[in-house]
Amino acid sequence: MNVVRLSEKLVAKDFATDQEVRWCPGCGDYAILKVMQRTLAEIGAVRENTVFVSGIGCASRFPYYMATYGFHTIHGRAPAVATGIKLARPELDVWVVTGDGDGLSIGGNHLLHVLRRNVDLQVLLFNNEIYGLTKGQYSPTSRVGTRSPSTPTGSVEHPVSAAAFALGAGAHFVARSVDTMQKHLAEVLKRAHAHRGASFVEIFQNCIVYNDGVFSDFTEKDVADDAQIHVEHGRPLVFGEGKTRGLRLDPAKLILETVTIGADGVSEADVVVHDETNRTLATMLVALEMPVALGVLYCAPAPSYETSIRERIDEAKASHPGDDLNALLRRGHTWTVSG
Amino acid sequence: MNVVRLSEKLVAKDFATDQEVRWCPGCGDYAILKVMQRTLAEIGAVRENTVFVSGIGCASRFPYYMATYGFHTIHGRAPAVATGIKLARPELDVWVVTGDGDGLSIGGNHLLHVLRRNVDLQVLLFNNEIYGLTKGQYSPTSRVGTRSPSTPTGSVEHPVSAAAFALGAGAHFVARSVDTMQKHLAEVLKRAHAHRGASFVEIFQNCIVYNDGVFSDFTEKDVADDAQIHVEHGRPLVFGEGKTRGLRLDPAKLILETVTIGADGVSEADVVVHDETNRTLATMLVALEMPVALGVLYCAPAPSYETSIRERIDEAKASHPGDDLNALLRRGHTWTVSG
Amino acid sequence: MSANATVDLDPARPARQELESAVVRFAGDSGDGMQLTGGQFTQSSAMAGNDLATFPDFPAEIRAPIGTTFGVSAFQINFGSRVIKTSGDSVDLLIAMNPAALMVEIPNLRAGGMVIVDSGAFTERNLHKAGYRTNPLEDGSLDKYRTIPIDISKLTLDAVKEFGLSKKEALRCRNLWTLGLVYWMYARDRQTTIDWLSQKFASRPDLAGANAAALNAGHAFGETVEMSDVSAGFTVRPADIAPGLYRAVTGGEALAWGLVVGADLAGLTVMFGSYPITPASAVLHTLSNLKHYGVITFQAEDEIAAACAAIGASYAGSLGVTSSSGPGIALKGEAIGLAVSTELPLVVINSQRAGPSTGMPTKTEQSDLHQAVFGRNADSPVAVVSARSPSDCFEVAIEAVRLATKYMTPVILLTDGYIANAAEPWLIPDVDTLPPMPVKFRTDAEGFQPFLRDPATLARPWAVPGTPGLEHRIGGLEKDYDSGHISYDPVNHERMTQARMDKIAGIADDIPRQAVEEGGERGRLAVVGWGSTYGPINRAVNRLRGEGLDVSHIHIRHIWPLPRNLCDLLGGFEQVLVPELNTGQLLTLLRSECLVPAEGLNKISGQPFKIAEIETAIRARMEA
Amino acid sequence: MSANATVDLDPARPARQELESAVVRFAGDSGDGMQLTGGQFTQSSAMAGNDLATFPDFPAEIRAPIGTTFGVSAFQINFGSRVIKTSGDSVDLLIAMNPAALMVEIPNLRAGGMVIVDSGAFTERNLHKAGYRTNPLEDGSLDKYRTIPIDISKLTLDAVKEFGLSKKEALRCRNLWTLGLVYWMYARDRQTTIDWLSQKFASRPDLAGANAAALNAGHAFGETVEMSDVSAGFTVRPADIAPGLYRAVTGGEALAWGLVVGADLAGLTVMFGSYPITPASAVLHTLSNLKHYGVITFQAEDEIAAACAAIGASYAGSLGVTSSSGPGIALKGEAIGLAVSTELPLVVINSQRAGPSTGMPTKTEQSDLHQAVFGRNADSPVAVVSARSPSDCFEVAIEAVRLATKYMTPVILLTDGYIANAAEPWLIPDVDTLPPMPVKFRTDAEGFQPFLRDPATLARPWAVPGTPGLEHRIGGLEKDYDSGHISYDPVNHERMTQARMDKIAGIADDIPRQAVEEGGERGRLAVVGWGSTYGPINRAVNRLRGEGLDVSHIHIRHIWPLPRNLCDLLGGFEQVLVPELNTGQLLTLLRSECLVPAEGLNKISGQPFKIAEIETAIRARMEA
Numbered sequence A, B: 001m002n003v004v005r006l007s008e009k010l011v012a013k014d015f016a017t018d019q020e021v022r023w024c025p026g027c028g029d030y031a032i033l034k035v036m037q038r039t040l041a042e043i044g045a046v047r048e049n050t051v052f053v054s055g056i057g058c059a060s061r062f063p064y065y066m067a068t069y070g071f072h073t074i075h076g077r078a079p080a081v082a083t084g085i086k087l088a089r090p091e092l093d094v095w096v097v098t099g100d101g102d103g104l105s106i107g108g109n110h111l112l113h114v115l116r117r118n119v120d121l122q123v124l125l126f127n128n129e130i131y132g133l134t135k136g137q138y139s140p141t142s143r144v145g146t147r148s149p150s151t152p153t154g155s156v157e158h159p160v161s162a163a164a165f166a167l168g169a170g171a172h173f174v175a176r177s178v179d180t181m182q183k184h185l186a187e188v189l190k191r192a193h194a195h196r197g198a199s200f201v202e203i204f205q206n207c208i209v210y211n212d213g214v215f216s217d218f219t220e221k222d223v224a225d226d227a228q229i230h231v232e233h234g235r236p237l238v239f240g241e242g243k244t245r246g247l248r249l250d251p252a253k254l255i256l257e258t259v260t261i262g263a264d265g266v267s268e269a270d271v272v273v274h275d276e277t278n279r280t281l282a283t284m285l286v287a288l289e290m291p292v293a294l295g296v297l298y299c300a301p302a303p304s305y306e307t308s309i310r311e312r313i314d315e316a317k318a319s320h321p322g323d324d325l326n327a328l329l330r331r332g333h334t335w336t337v338s339g
Numbered sequence C, D: 001m002s003a004n005a006t007v008d009l010d011p012a013r014p015a016r017q018e019l020e021s022a023v024v025r026f027a028g029d030s031g032d033g034m035q036l037t038g039g040q041f042t043q044s045s046a047m048a049g050n051d052l053a054t055f056p057d058f059p060a061e062i063r064a065p066i067g068t069t070f071g072v073s074a075f076q077i078n079f080g081s082r083v084i085k086t087s088g089d090s091v092d093l094l095i096a097m098n099p100a101a102l103m104v105e106i107p108n109l110r111a112g113g114m115v116i117v118d119s120g121a122f123t124e125r126n127l128h129k130a131g132y133r134t135n136p137l138e139d140g141s142l143d144k145y146r147t148i149p150i151d152i153s154k155l156t157l158d159a160v161k162e163f164g165l166s167k168k169e170a171l172r173c174r175n176l177w178t179l180g181l182v183y184w185m186y187a188r189d190r191q192t193t194i195d196w197l198s199q200k201f202a203s204r205p206d207l208a209g210a211n212a213a214a215l216n217a218g219h220a221f222g223e224t225v226e227m228s229d230v231s232a233g234f235t236v237r238p239a240d241i242a243p244g245l246y247r248a249v250t251g252g253e254a255l256a257w258g259l260v261v262g263a264d265l266a267g268l269t270v271m272f273g274s275y276p277i278t279p280a281s282a283v284l285h286t287l288s289n290l291k292h293y294g295v296i297t298f299q300a301e302d303e304i305a306a307a308c309a310a311i312g313a314s315y316a317g318s319l320g321v322t323s324s325s326g327p328g329i330a331l332k333g334e335a336i337g338l339a340v341s342t343e344l345p346l347v348v349i350n351s352q353r354a355g356p357s358t359g360m361p362t363k364t365e366q367s368d369l370h371q372a373v374f375g376r377n378a379d380s381p382v383a384v385v386s387a388r389s390p391s392d393c394f395e396v397a398i399e400a401v402r403l404a405t406k407y408m409t410p411v412i413l414l415t416d417g418y419i420a421n422a423a424e425p426w427l428i429p430d431v432d433t434l435p436p437m438p439v440k441f442r443t444d445a446e447g448f449q450p451f452l453r454d455p456a457t458l459a460r461p462w463a464v465p466g467t468p469g470l471e472h473r474i475g476g477l478e479k480d481y482d483s484g485h486i487s488y489d490p491v492n493h494e495r496m497t498q499a500r501m502d503k504i505a506g507i508a509d510d511i512p513r514q515a516v517e518e519g520g521e522r523g524r525l526a527v528v529g530w531g532s533t534y535g536p537i538n539r540a541v542n543r544l545r546g547e548g549l550d551v552s553h554i555h556i557r558h559i560w561p562l563p564r565n566l567c568d569l570l571g572g573f574e575q576v577l578v579p580e581l582n583t584g585q586l587l588t589l590l591r592s593e594c595l596v597p598a599e600g601l602n603k604i605s606g607q608p609f610k611i612a613e614i615e616t617a618i619r620a621r622m623e624a
């Protein structure tokens, strides 16, 4: 624990613990940790009111390195534990850290329900498309053909898209970023934090040991410009060097097609303007294989679960003034036996 | 069991067992059972090769009434048991029957993965928006405000849409029908059966005891025409009396809007033609609140899981001709100790 | 009296016959309102000052087709002027509203017992549905009972005619007619029921009136149309019970209230995470109505999430409670292990039902004791307590809260389907006189380490998020004894494992010594029970002691750890008999802990013990 | 010899010293290739005809930062000319490739033992990372050991210079240099390793060459630069072991192969449903490579799905197998109950690890016995078997298949992290000589009822979908004994519960009588073990019997039901001592089943027993 309390504004390192970080050297998790510590400082987070909850996996070691409250729970169940925390203490700021195995394999159901219920949490899914901690088996997000100790001749399963799943589950906030994109990731985390309700953030994270370079086709510097589109609400969906490429709706096929502005009579007006409140648009962005859509793909706030529950409780209290426990036991039919 | 075997073509009642059906009188499950028995006869199903697998719930009693093989498993796990059956015996025709609680509450994760993996099963989710068997608690599909023994002042949770969830999970076949629409349901079941891979069918089913009439706003005879749209691949999305109403794409809002053909300059050409292979269209259809889209909303076949697995096994066998078990134990480094 | 007995109009009315106790069972179709009827009769018996115990017996199906045997719903009440501890071995008076009810329930009627049937419901069709080939009212098959066929259907229709109801609605008043008759038989007051009717049917005065009319008509029938078998009816005097304010309470209610009161005594609010399952849902339903006490109920997506949310809530400083039945508890095992490892308070309620697997959800059993004590991976000790009766659930719930919060541990509370649904009169305690047991959250950062233990209880401090300066991380990996950091150190693991064991074992010093319920502290035979077998064991021992047999009854509330003196106590008996509704689970504990050659008396039929079954077993051992 | 011992060039080379056995432990950074090195040394020892046992000791982290204590990876081998049953209590020769390895491993070295360190790795920075304040090679702290510092780094760089590798790559050959030296010390042949290198680095001949050169250089160093402590090195003669074809096998492999062979003997194919978890994944990985034997491996979304898929596969006529470790087995409890209720064959493998909860995943423990025997809701008996050593896993897996298919029941097979990863030489059986145990599926519709039992085994028929005329429905609700239909009948439930119990209890007649491993059938003390404690118990008893103590070793394979004669056997001893790597779980069974005052010897440190620990405990009891 951290007995030293600072009166001045906290800085990134105030959110670091004295525990030695035990990820593999070069693991993408380090970069995410750094951004998180800085982001908390920047948003003025209060250490004692901040809780990190995780399941099991390399990613789920995250809480040990944050000088806040932390709960490293069991595999797949962090959303459920976090829901309990939030119901008990809505004023706490709760972050859930999970992996593609933790969150989408064993924990898929809890993820579904926490998103559907819209519990006010930030759920960060570190997607490295592999089970890191158990030494490299393929995961539900692994691409077809992934060779791993449990699929020596290559996996055959269709992977799940984390963001498509979240949208299908009824999530009200869906965003994506990349471990190494420090600025972008920080912005996404801030938006997730600002959103009241369940915020789902998929972070593409490189597992240097078991799945090195699996995202390099869109994360490597030399391809990033053309392989990524950074969406922003109200701005046209453009990308590429000089932002000369864009996404246009093909109304017949109902897909977003890539066009070059200025070529073939395409003008900027043809390019779709990002509307983060539009679920269909988000669905199409998520379905894009190239470029990969990053940023806040969807954000359509709705009442959060714990708020609604608290309202019910307050209403009930208001409508039963002065009820004490003796009244509870005496409600309904009673009779007296005289001595 | 059924010792009598018929040499002629089986009829609906050949698929009925001698067990007394124990749903509440008037329950929608009876209607579905009737359609299923008839449909199996019509598609020429072979009793011994047909297996019904279910979880727990009123709906999950289904297998007891089908004169085929049947497995009434545990709550939420039918998809997993069915996956094992299919892996062991791909030639069996396996139907999974589940409820909104069984399939989307406790069993949501298995549903996700069975759909994603595309195991060749027909998954029928009887959605009555309530927990029937446990006497009427609200379920994950219950609308906000549902009063039930566990939500006496009304539920606050956002319901999940079964079909949207299935699409988000990566299902390759998603359809919808209604318990009382005997013909429509039969057609949908036949399509589901014909599809190789996981076929997901949501059947709106009336629970007369705990949630009576919850679907009547679109299932009652007098409103059905205007409140339902029956989609058919390659046909325009029209509905209403005389099919004078239709769905048009609003390319700005990316939604399907209801228009009246002939009014306001709308012609049939403006109406979207259903393309069941288009996932975005399916997503938009599922999102429609009124009219409710019924029929095969999405069907885009892909290799089924057990087929791919079997292929891998066959390949492995072909590439290791003549390997016997003694060879297995002797593979790698061995040495001889002489006496 | 023969099966053809009919009404006898002899005007020479003898005095009411006095009974020490009586067992009445109301049985009819699910739709016949038998549970309500039984409930009303219970209230009137309570008002009459009787001691009593009840047991509702629902069908497994939600709503079976009318007239079928599997749709029969029954309600049994045992009431008397003496202490009543069970709902009764066999029935003195059976009410059978239709042939199916007669078919299913007649085996429960004692030979010579009385059965009132609605002869109007004994139609061809109904007889056939119930599986009768011939009419039992006519074929002599009821000869060994005193059968009173009355055309209740017709008499009810006559009685409610003036209210202009449909025939279907009118026939729905049959239960009130019958209740009226039974009220007359036991000289009960009708007023409470009439008041209840006018409240229940406030918006349908015609129904209120019709039902009251039916009630009165049934009563009048008894009064005027004297039945030879009933003579002038019976009286059951008030029992000698402690004075005070009483209510009827089911186990489900008492448990829910005990949790709320226990939490309040601890200064906490309840966060109850659950997933519906028979017969545990009653607790969820009761608590869902207690939002005005700050109770949060969370109907989770499954049992695992329910347990995990409760753990999260405890971590955040609420009283986390989770509840289920056997199959659901099986799913919670891994999560309970997390609470063991992180040493967080957690109350886990198991309303046991017949298994294995889905089993017989509506039937009772005591077969989850092994699961409670042993059913987790690794050495993960928890405290286990059990409730013996509906009202006992209240006390046991408070005890569970006390142990969970004082020792920072999961506590498993075992109850069962019988207790959950059965009702008994309860002397309502004054909550203000219950001893407070306030929780002290850690707030002092000085010297704080999350797993440094209290030297007395071995409990770790409860440091709740939101407390400045105590930020720390916990989890399911092994922790260093001193710093609480992750540790793979072998010696430390041994020390922590031992500390977790010792903490639970130490609870034995903080619970009452095992007392003997009935009989001496040494002797020829100790009958050792736990949970819902309390009533039949106690009655059996009591009766046989009355006959002079040297037998004692010991009933265990704290299953784990066992009371310190238990093994010594058992050592003082020549024989130990352990009746259980399972194949011998407490037996395993007693034999392995005390090395006593205890023997089991096991019943695994989904039904509570009958007093006679236990008597027989005791006699057999006393004669041997 | 002092810590400052250095190489002694005295040319008067004495003869090699003969040893009966030796324990060598290779320790270094995770990236230093210690597991490979140990594996090669194991092979060469096996080739030299020694009996042996090994134990790899991985760090918990995937890849910890270089030079840290928590990143140390070790491999221990015990080899000898006598029978070897454990990987050795304490180490005779320790290889420490860096300061962290020395720091972590030195406690394992016996006083007077030898430690070879790469002095080139003892830089300021590395010393600091390992937590040394002063250099242990210089501060005298190693005085009680025979320390041999060699600048292996430099000598390796020299040896591989000609291959033009980067410095990083060149330094990666340090382990081979070291192996060469150790080969020289124990007079081992290098050829197999050289062959292996050229195969492994087929695509990088430079690496193959460099490694071989390092190996040879290390060997030459031993040969030429004579070390005073080693004199002329050691020899360990071949052990007197049964002739035949041998291989080294780990528990994980042997288990996987046993399943495939067992299924084959039963005429079935394996459908293995699992979800990765340490230390159980080895079985999944091994089986995933056996597709050409028709093995299907299904990596499910979680443990519940894995178990359920295995149940589905068994239902459909495959051998359903599921595998996990404690926390995962906890999740499977409800599904196992379904297999109990539907009476389907199912093999459940538990590779136990230290708990509770996540615990210490990479450390071994035997603490899931309670969970295996008792850890389900209701009375749901299953068979439980356990493996005592890596190669024993093969036989036990076949036994599990036999019981599961013959009795239509889940069988839980307990192994542990130690056995899963440890290797031992194995006399490879001839599969063709193993007794077949073919399954007969039911095909005859005449008289078929799905739960009508075989009178001898009480097993129900296995009627597989696809079989005409046998269409039927099964499930987790209680079934009628005769018809198999759903039944809520009380008497039937009691009968079915009893039948399920009797079926499992009856297995006791179909397993070998409990034998005594060492010592007499009666006597002063029986040491009763199960699972991986076999080696140390056996060695301890063996040694003390050598000293004339009246002690016997009994080792239990069949945990449930226990062998018929076990209680009688234990009754013949004055004292019973039960060593377990838990707080006393077999102990519960023995005490409750046999009412013997057995005592536990418990170690819960995540480490196997040392022989000496058991010896001490035995002596204490013999002296008392």
Ligand SMILES: Cc1ncc(C[n+]2csc(CCOP(=O)(O)OP(=O)(O)O)c2C)c(N)n1
Pocket: A056, A057, A058, A059, A060, A074, A075, A098, A099, A100, A101, A102, A103, A126, A128, A130, A131, A132, A133, A134, A139, D275, D276, D277, D278, D303, D327, D328, D331, D358
């Ligand atoms: C109940 C249970 N099952 C399995 C495991 C083993 N396990 C730990 S982490 C993990 C998967 C990790 O993958 P992911 O969530 O993608 O995290 P990463 O390590 O890749 O960050 C598994 C299978 C466990 N700890 N508990």
Ligand SMILES: Cc1ncc(C[n+]2csc(CCOP(=O)(O)OP(=O)(O)O)c2C)c(N)n1
Pocket: B056, B057, B058, B059, B060, B074, B075, B098, B099, B100, B101, B102, B103, B126, B128, B130, B131, B132, B133, B134, B139, C275, C276, C277, C278, C303, C327, C328, C331, C358
């Ligand atoms: C592990 C477990 N948890 C809970 C239950 C209790 N349970 C049985 S069915 C059911 C929900 C049924 O709802 P649904 O799936 O919608 O089916 P319906 O009865 O409405 O057809 C529940 C909670 C159970 N049998 N097993």
Ligand code: SF4
Pocket: A022, A023, A024, A026, A027, A028, A029, A058, A059, A128, A132, A133, A206, A207, A208, A209, A210, D062, D063
């Ligand atoms: S295994 Fe992969 S994800 Fe895990 S710490 Fe190492 S690099 Fe990171």
Ligand code: SF4
Pocket: B022, B023, B024, B026, B027, B028, B029, B058, B059, B128, B132, B133, B206, B207, B208, B209, B210, C062, C063
């Ligand atoms: S409770 Fe509802 S769903 Fe269940 S059988 Fe009755 S009507 Fe049907």
Ligand SMILES: [Mg+2]
Pocket: A057, A099, A100, A101, A126, A127, A128, A129, A130, A131, A132, A139
């Ligand atoms: Mg991962």
Ligand SMILES: [Mg+2]
Pocket: B057, B099, B100, B101, B126, B127, B128, B129, B130, B131, B132, B139
């Ligand atoms: Mg439902």
